Amino acid sequence: MVLTACNSSNGDKTTVDRSSGPLSEQSFHWTASPGIDLASGPAVPIRAYFESRLDGQTMGSLDYAYPGFDQAVAKKPQEGHDLLTSNLRPDVNRGPVNDPPVGTNRFMIQSVARTDDALIADLCFYRYRLAHENENGSFSSVAEAFATDDGIDVFRLLLTAPPNAGMSLPPQTGPAPAPAPAPIDNVFGDWKITGLLDSFAKSDPKFGGLWPTYDSDLAKCVADAPDPAERRVVLASGQHPRSDFPTSPPSPGWPLPTKVTV
Numbered sequence: 001m002v003l004t005a006c007n008s009s010n011g012d013k014t015t016v017d018r019s020s021g022p023l024s025e026q027s028f029h030w031t032a033s034p035g036i037d038l039a040s041g042p043a044v045p046i047r048a049y050f051e052s053r054l055d056g057q058t059m060g061s062l063d064y065a066y067p068g069f070d071q072a073v074a075k076k077p078q079e080g081h082d083l084l085t086s087n088l089r090p091d092v093n094r095g096p097v098n099d100p101p102v103g104t105n106r107f108m109i110q111s112v113a114r115t116d117d118a119l120i121a122d123l124c125f126y127r128y129r130l131a132h133e134n135e136n137g138s139f140s141s142v143a144e145a146f147a148t149d150d151g152i153d154v155f156r157l158l159l160t161a162p163p164n165a166g167m168s169l170p171p172q173t174g175p176a177p178a179p180a181p182a183p184i185d186n187v188f189g190d191w192k193i194t195g196l197l198d199s200f201a202k203s204d205p206k207f208g209g210l211w212p213t214y215d216s217d218l219a220k221c222v223a224d225a226p227d228p229a230e231r232r233v234v235l236a237s238g239q240h241p242r243s244d245f246p247t248s249p250p251s252p253g254w255p256l257p258t259k260v261t262v
Helices: 043-059 214-223 229-235
Strands: 026-032 102-114 119-126 130-133 139-141 152-160 192-197
Antiparallel strands (some): 119 152, 130 139, 152 192
16 A cells, blocks of 8 residues: 655655555554653654654665655754764665664653753663564564663654644544554644754763763663563563564554545
8 A cells, every 4th residue: 555645734745655665564653651642742743753764764765754854854064073963864875774673663752841942852762672584584683683782772852842832733643443654744843853862972072961861761761661671681682483573553653644545
């Protein structure tokens, strides 16, 4: 099935087929701390950003990012080094990922806090739920490659809200039981994504000042993991059947398209 968007809000027509290939083997499952609505407010551009970033990286092309991504997400400067934007966009110059993982990308929005001129969102990514296929047909978690990797990451995302943030986007969620895996319209609205921090930036001398609570935020992600510690250890090591790394239906997903071409 090809999802076709007519008259998308950024003027683009989306005809990306996600029913086959690497993207059909992955899905996105989102949860959030109490008080954070996944279908409205900042959670919508947050979801759209991370899903776009991963899909674009997997396929090696921003064509697979969601409508509005290019306008919403800051570019790194042509000269000098900016810690907040250096890893903000996917590095599509590398081309498609040779061995894309399968399974469910599980994210949790841990907190969203407002500063003077921006919003800061801290997120957990439970990467151990993704796996690569082995030559014998079994599957091993992406966390197995390094002994010290437990497959749990924490991200800090910086956003700028539009003047009327509450009115800038309609509610964005998909109907049960089969929501769309990706939006067909611009779900960034007038939100701007201005910065990203993750563990790869820890060695930068500016990191601590920008994210002084990194260690405690990562510990919260570990404590809030969807699986008990014993199960995480099992999943993150050894060889498994594909069923241990299911591609779950997207949650909450996105509104179904108004026009479907089969």
